[in-house]
Amino acid sequence: MSNRRKPGARNAYRSEFLSSPAWLARRARWFRKQEGLGLPLACVGCGWPAAPEQLELHHLDYSGVRFVDGSWRAFERHIDLLPLHPYCHGILHQLIEHDRVLAHHRGRRVASAIALRILRRKLLGLQETS
Helix, strand or coil, X not given: CCCCCCCHHHCHHHXXXXXXXXXXXXXXXXXXHHHHCCCCCECCCCCCECCHHHCXXXXXXXXXXXXXXXXXXXXXXXXXXXXXXXXXXXXXXXXHXXXXXXXXXCCHHHHHHHHHHHHHHHHXXXXXXX
């Protein structure tokens, strides 16, 4: 098991799924549901409010991502996706990828939760010194 990202050229998820109609529709449904639930739209990393076009969705679980009969399907549960600014999302992945335990010895959901706590702590420290 590894939580490390594969380079884009070797990663169909990144090179194909994230630009597929299935993902774009699922992403739009996620934001509509957030709005329907009356939940504020903000980055879970830094806490800053944002519009959908300013956010990416981080997968806590890939079991809803499927390639069936030659096309991608997006069946992720709402709670398996977290909104993050691209910068915060990149840092979250770096924290996971550069920590041996998070990268190889924890499930994705646990690794993401631990990395998210570290990210928030680091960003809070930066805000306090500004």
